[in-house]
Amino acid sequence: MNGGLVVDDGFIYEEEKHLTVHKTCLFFANDGFTVYDCKGELVFRVDSYGPETRDQCELVLMDPHGRCLLTVRRKRPSLHHRWEGYLGEGTDGNKPIFSVRRSSIVGRCSVTVEVYGNPGEEYQIEGSFANRSCTIFNAGKESMAEIRRKVDASTNVVLGKDVFSLCLKPGFDGAFAMGLVLILDQINGDDYVGDAVEGHPAIDE
Known part of the structure; x- marks a missing residue:
């Protein structure tokens, strides 16, 4: 199984990889995610995942040493909550390497991910991120x-939703997957009360 390189081959693993994601409070500067x-x-x-960053609709994923791996930015205007991902820091003058959009603006829906390139790739994210139960x-x-x-x-004991697991299959780019987590968090938010996609039920409380 090989999902291919999207962001950084340093985060592609030969065996299944389990990461723990910690989401911190969004009300203060310098909060965000640690993995x-x-x-x-x-x-x-x-x-710096505080209010100012959220207003800009732009987030930067970094490695442990502070190297900028990926910038995700919301595309406006967009009825389908479209986001785009860019290599490195910032989006000015750069071309996006992938885009993410909800497949529907009403009702139950999945999320479509389009990776640009030759050849391009497409992924579907199904389930409920609000319940921390979804699959790419x-x-x-x-x-x-x-x-x-x-x-x-x-x-x-099942922990709170601010701590959850990200399971990567062999060959899938972990930096790309974490970029998708950032976007899902923005699309859904903790206040999103969407049901799981049909056929992929959410985990019960």
């Missing part, structure tokens, strides 16, 4: 990554 591997090592971070599928309907609720191994 760790199973050994507790920092893999990704998103800083490639065009062949293979699961390439999953977002799940995190369970504390010692107590078997």
Whole structure:
């Protein structure tokens, strides 16, 4: 199975990779996301994810050393919550490498991801990000990554939605997957009360 390179080949793994994503409060500057591997090592971070950044509708994904891997930006105007991803920091003068849009503006829907290039690729994200239960599928309907609720191994208790798991299948670009997580968070938000896509139920509370 090979999802191909989209952002950075340093985050493509030969074996299935489980990451833990921590989402921090959005009301203060320098908040955002931190992502760790199973050994507790920092893999990704998103800083300055406060109100000013949200107003700009632009987020930057960084590696543990602060190197800018990917910038995601909302395209306006857009009825389908279209977002675009750019390599590195900033979008001025750069061409997007992928775009993300909701497949419908009403009712139950999935999210479509189009990766530009030769050849291009398309992915579908189905499920409910609000419930931390969704899957990224490639065009062949293979699961390439999953977002799940995190369970504390010692107590078997399901943790809150600010801590969740990102499971990467072998060959799928982890930086690309985390960029999609940032966009899903913006599209849905914690106040989004959408049902899971039919055939892909959300995890019960």
